[in-house]
Amino acid sequence: MFLRRSVTLAMSLKNYSSEAKNLVAVAVNNQTGVATVTLQRPPVNSLNLELLNELSSALTELEEKKARGIILKSSSDSVFSAGLDIHEFSNTEEGRLKKFWTALQDVWIKLYGHSAPTVACINGHAPAGGCLLALSCEYRVMLKQKTIGLNETKLGIVAPLWFIASMENVIGRRLTELSLTTGKMYTTEEALKIGLIDEIAEDTNDAVSKSENFLKLFQNISPFARSQTKKFIRGNTVQSLVKTREADLKAFIDDITSEKVQKGLKVYMESLKKGK
């Protein structure tokens, strides 16, 4: 059993916030060193700039404090995350769109390449950016009767290459192509069948317990050997974004601010409201 450093043990329960509201809560189990990171932005945990900034800070701190595992979950049993907050796409505040996309890039780079083993406890629906967060983890446990997928084409937008790579590295190129071009949302049972998720859970307690069981696999593995191996496997995917961040940001801003995409998003948001 490899012991954790005492500095990690000092970290118990902490909320991260740049505002009065806490959109991400982090609780570390002092016995195991496993951190549970909970997204808590009702009603649907849509990812806005503030939430992404908090998540990014939490991931940095868990890297510095050498967390022994990370479980990413939602405070709601209905939605894991509805993906990017669509209101951010029409935000006209100067520089915010740039900050928003940069924060998303930061979160993905940190989560995808984190030294700690990571599990997505998908205790709710996980469309688009919600699916991206889950795909960035090493293992996925999902509640039954939910949905998951990269549905960007349904909104008339194009998933960037790093979204595609995240999916392709889990389910392979052929299924990724089919899934993304059709904007397919998979049910939990379908997702298990194609390997998009690893386990199905009855409820959130069961999902957390299954996530913890996955992390126990590493109890007797050297953290250095494990994280270095992960780096070898994931390094190229992370670097492909790190090296092209500016071009990726420009492509996002050009695409999302185009008249055609803005019109499509407006129609999509209206259809979401009508769906009630």
Ligand SMILES: CCCCC/C=C\C/C=C\CC/C=C/CC(=O)SCCNC(=O)CCNC(=O)[C@H](O)C(C)(C)COP(=O)(O)OP(=O)(O)OC[C@H]1O[C@@H](n2cnc3c(N)ncnc32)[C@H](O)[C@@H]1OP(=O)(O)O
């Ligand atoms: C050409 C070269 C291009 C190069 C490429 C470069 C860049 C590409 C450009 C852009 C890429 C951008 C990538 C985007 C990824 C995303 O994540 S986009 C977001 C996609 N998300 C969705 O489609 C999810 C939509 N939501 C739902 O399906 C449902 O809400 C739900 C999650 C299944 C939950 O259902 P439930 O019934 O519980 O809740 P409601 O539907 O009633 O929703 C409650 C409330 O929340 C609002 N809402 C839902 N989702 C979002 C969201 N994503 N953002 C903001 N707001 C959201 C919904 O409208 C309701 O609001 P209310 O009516 O005011 O109560």
